[in-house]
Amino acid sequence: MIDLKYLQNNFDEASARLQKKGVESNTLENLQSLFIQLKEANAAFENARAEQNSMSKLFGQYKQEGKDIAELKAKVDANKEVMAELQEKAREAEEALYTVALAIPNFPDEGVPEGKDEEENVELRKVLEPRSFDFEPKEHWELGEKNGWIDFERGVKLAKSRFSVLRGEAARLERALINFFLDTNRAKGFEELCVPFLNNAAMLQGTGQLPKFGDDLFKIEDEALYLIPTAEVPLTNMYHDEILSEKELPVLMTGYTPCFRKEAGSAGRDTRGMIRQHQFDKVEMVAIAHPDKSDEVFEMMVQNASDILTALGLPHRVVELCGGDLGFSAAKTIDLEVWLPGQNKYREISSISNTRDFQARRAKIRFKDGKQNRFVHTLNGSSLAVGRTLIAIMENYQNADGTIAIPTVLQRYM
RNA sequence: AGACAGGUGGCCGAGCGGUUGAAGGCGCACGCCUGGAACGCGUGUAUAGUUAACGCUAUCGAGGGUUCGAAUCCCUUCCUGUCUGCCA
Structure with a gap:
């Protein structure tokens, strides 16, 4: 697989290199936007997950201290639904990315001669x-x-x-x-x-x-x-x-x-x-x-x-x-x-x-x-x-x- | 192919529902000690993603489920061991 970070940071260069192998630049643009979408989807999901984790810790504390947990439970349940949705989105984004990424060929070396066949x-x-x-x-x-x-x-x-x-x-x-x-x-x-x-x-x-x-x-x-x-x-x-x-x-x-x-x-x-x-x-x-x-x-x-x-x-x-x-x-x-x-x-x-x-x-x-x-x-x-x-x-x-x-x-x- | 027992860090091994990325040991690295070493003492010791950074997220064979919360409970699957069957 090609290095997606490299693609993101050096898009024009990467695109030019893959042209030798007949890869269209809009395929790469698509790949790049899928990559960005995945990062965003992951970030959103991970934030929700982090919140869930910290509330769960609180939950355990409350129980130990014998505090009332009804309110916290409601919050945590609500977040759980949000999280599940975000997780699904992240999963879809990942699948979409890898479907494309795994089908992109390797970069040819700089010295490789131009030619179509x-x-x-x-x-x-x-x-x-x-x-x-x-x-x-x-x-x-x-x-x-x-x-x-x-x-x-x-x-x-x-x-x-x-x-x-x-x-x-x-x-x-x-x-x-x-x-x-x-x-x-x-x-x-x-x-x-x-x-x-x-x-x-x-x-x-x-x-x-x-x-x-x-x-x-x-x-x-x-x-x-x-x-x-x-x-x-x-x-x-x-x-x-x-x-x-x-x-x-x-x-x-x-x-x-x-x-x-x-x-x-x-x-x-x-x-x-x-x-x-x-x-x-x-x-x-x-x-x-x-x-x-x-x-x-x-x-x-x-x-x-x-x-x-x-x-x-x-x-x-x-x-x-x-x-x-x-x-x-x-x-x-x-x-x-x-x-x-x-x-x-x-x-x-x-x-x-x-x-x-x-x-x-x-x-x-x-x-x-x-x-x-x-x-x-x-x-x-x-x-x-x-x-x-x-x-x-x-x-x-x-x-x-x-x-x-x-x-x-x-x-x-x- | 069938029956049972297991799969936890580089290795061994504890944990069997909460602050555990994970005790303890071995190994390894660095430091002290030494003329130099061993011993001893101290410190450190997974990977990946994300972030300018603090941090956050994931990973206890893999995938799914239950739960506010899973290394721990349930299901599926793969692998390993032992016995039985089969076979070169």
Whole structure:
């Protein structure tokens, strides 16, 4: 959530910053007036409550002293009604405020490029030269079927469309990648965690998926639980409503989880192949950092993910997202896009974001700064999306006869 | 899943309708003591909102109710423990 006090005190600046993300200034004006209304409603209610409290104290005194309480009782009863009304108003004001506030995205960082969609993202650098083929490189679905690696039909049979089955060497390669990623992250200082794949609503609100993006989540029937769309949710919320000591920072965590997404807004996109599935494996990095150090940690995370691609010999490029393409919670995001020769395109394989204190404020993750409690900065990034890495290996390591070589670094994992 | 017992501050633990944000202890911080330490003594030690400030409001797992007044009584719910069932 954005800092409402900051909004109130620096309205024009805040409004200008959120314009990058396409938030209308009248939405913010509305938010600001709801905030002021809540404060007023709370003040009125709290005053009535204070009066009630002091009369109640008197009441006890009178009784002890054996004084007549009839008059006081009448006053207190009258005030009680007023108070109940004021309380209801305050409650309504609060609900109105949070309905709006929880749906406002994070401020983009100052340096984030202007732009309305992915077309205006900025390429920072390319890493590794794409290999040149002396034959027409095939797309991964063709290679997947030819090698018996991906069984699309049976995935659909078992579940529904956008599910698939990996078989034989592909299944082992998937597992090898997970292990390789986790080991690499661990070597960089990330603690490895194995977390629940179902999380409750409070956690999903903490990281920003709820309330606004519930349509993209699989919810468990008759349970207040959701299949996680990314390990960012459980890893970041490890410290939900906790206060860390400054010396614990940064907390670096990594974990493998499957991720489940309804892909509600993606009808018709990437329907062929394994690029966009309802279930996919991912190894995630999450950092909980001191506000002064989060930029440093961010760079380290980008470098780590890029290094993994390099180690696998996969050409990729590093792209900074423009304001319009930034996710809801992110203040700054760098995507890594891997080269897919079959598609003749760079495709997203990792997304690393600094959410600053946006998630921390929602999830109440703080640290002790002297006597004061302050919000931490939270960061997350894939290292990497496993299924897409598998695809990238298939397309980049394919031979003319359709067979696929295994990258050297993975051979000891197979 | 069923039965019973519980959930109080960083931790342990008292309180079971009134001035209790909460005794006592431990821990922690600071000061005194010491050559330095331990011991001892003293002081302090939750979070959030609001206010220029004094202060006010909220929080004893969570939500609701009874009452002038709830940590204390009632209901719902979540969690923990023990036993039974089931299961990897």
